[in-house]
Amino acid sequence: xxxxxxxxxxxxxxxxxxxxxxxxxxxxxxxxxxxxxxxxxxxxxxxxxxxxxxxxxxxxxxxxxxxxxxxxxxxxx
Numbered sequence: 001x002x003x004x005x006x007x008x009x010x011x012x013x014x015x016x017x018x019x020x021x022x023x024x025x026x027x028x029x030x031x032x033x034x035x036x037x038x039x040x041x042x043x044x045x046x047x048x049x050x051x052x053x054x055x056x057x058x059x060x061x062x063x064x065x066x067x068x069x070x071x072x073x074x075x076x077x
Contacts, residue, residue, distance in 0.1 A: 007031075014027075017031065
């Protein structure tokens, strides 16, 4: 469901939107696509940040486990 809203934008921004959208795409459709893309990127960045934080939180333990595993391999040669 779409909800009508009103935005106040600078003339220079509207000029760029109109130029990039071209004559076949409405401002609303173009702005909605831009916002969807932006929000998807932000959500992905947030997920990646959470993943990175989790990895960093456990990095010491994982590094120690890897060192143990590598020492077993080195001893097997």
